[in-house]
Amino acid sequence: MRTAIIVFPGVEEMDFVAPFEVLSAARRLGADLEISLTGLEPEITAFHGMRVTGLAPLRAEDPYDAVIVPGGAWLSGGNTGVRRAVAEGCLAPMLRDFHERGAVIASICTGAFLLAEAGLLTGRRATTHHSAKADLTRYEGVELANERVADSGDIVTAGGVTSGLDLALWLVERFFDRELARQTESYLEYERRS
Numbered sequence: 001m002r003t004a005i006i007v008f009p010g011v012e013e014m015d016f017v018a019p020f021e022v023l024s025a026a027r028r029l030g031a032d033l034e035i036s037l038t039g040l041e042p043e044i045t046a047f048h049g050m051r052v053t054g055l056a057p058l059r060a061e062d063p064y065d066a067v068i069v070p071g072g073a074w075l076s077g078g079n080t081g082v083r084r085a086v087a088e089g090c091l092a093p094m095l096r097d098f099h100e101r102g103a104v105i106a107s108i109c110t111g112a113f114l115l116a117e118a119g120l121l122t123g124r125r126a127t128t129h130h131s132a133k134a135d136l137t138r139y140e141g142v143e144l145a146n147e148r149v150a151d152s153g154d155i156v157t158a159g160g161v162t163s164g165l166d167l168a169l170w171l172v173e174r175f176f177d178r179e180l181a182r183q184t185e186s187y188l189e190y191e192r193r194s
Contacts, residue, residue, distance in 0.1 A: 001031070001175050003066045004038045004098075006058060006091065010081030013046045014161050015070030015108045022168035026184045031176050040090055047072045047081060060097040066171060067098045070164065071109030074132050082110045092118040099154065106156040106171065108164040112136055115155065124152040129160035148193055166192050 003023060007016050020035060027033040039055040046052060069091075073081025085091050095118040099105050107115050112128040113136065115121050122141035127133070127150045137144055149158045149170050158167035169192050173181035185192055 001065045002034045002036075002063065003068065003171075004036050004056075004058065004062070004064045005068045005070065007037055007039045007044055007046070007052055007055060007070065008072075008081070008085050008091070009041070009044045009046075010073040010078075010084060011044065011046050011070050012072040012081070012109060012161060013048055013050050015072060015111065015164050016046075016068075018162065018164035019068050019070075019108065019168035019171075022165055022172065022184060022188065025187050026168075026172045026176070026180060029180060029183050029187060031172065031180055047076075058094065060094045063101070064098055064103045065175070066104045066106060067095065068167075069095065069105065069107045069111035069114050071107070071111040071113075071129065071160075074110035074113060074135070075129070082113050085114055086117050089117075095120060102154075104154050104156060104171075106158070106167055108158045108167055109160045112157050115157065116142060120155055121157075124155055125150045126152070126155070126157040127159050128157065131160075165190055166194075 005016050023035045036056045038058040043053045109129045116139040125143045125145040127145045128136050148163050148166050169181050
């Protein structure tokens, strides 16, 4: 399974580190996984100041099985994180392309707004950070889900920040099997929440 985790300036650190850690643990336990931290820039500064370098270039033509879109800074109201990515308009068309070519598109926290901008949440159940749910309902056709992870088939969304752990474990279960997800939880000493 080839997976991209997209990072961008202002992204929440745990939103991308948590799924990276879970998927890397699953790979260590035997899952056939390739995980790339990707971005439109080779280096970014995340919301709390973490500098991330050496990012793989995000290219629409790359064949991914899953693309994970973290959130960040939506609630701050500034021109950073998801708000900046929405305003720049570069990621939404790429997400549509990945989706059209068969990738499962997943979001964590306010990354759901990038999926909504791409038109991928229309007519689907979706969730986001509890403080941003009202904003998400402003997108036509989004059915708000009060779940930690909402799976709509080829689109999967997760609630706020730590929900990325649960989303990644769900992807491990879905793409591989329940036992590997359980082993990954045990390895991480984490119990999935529903």
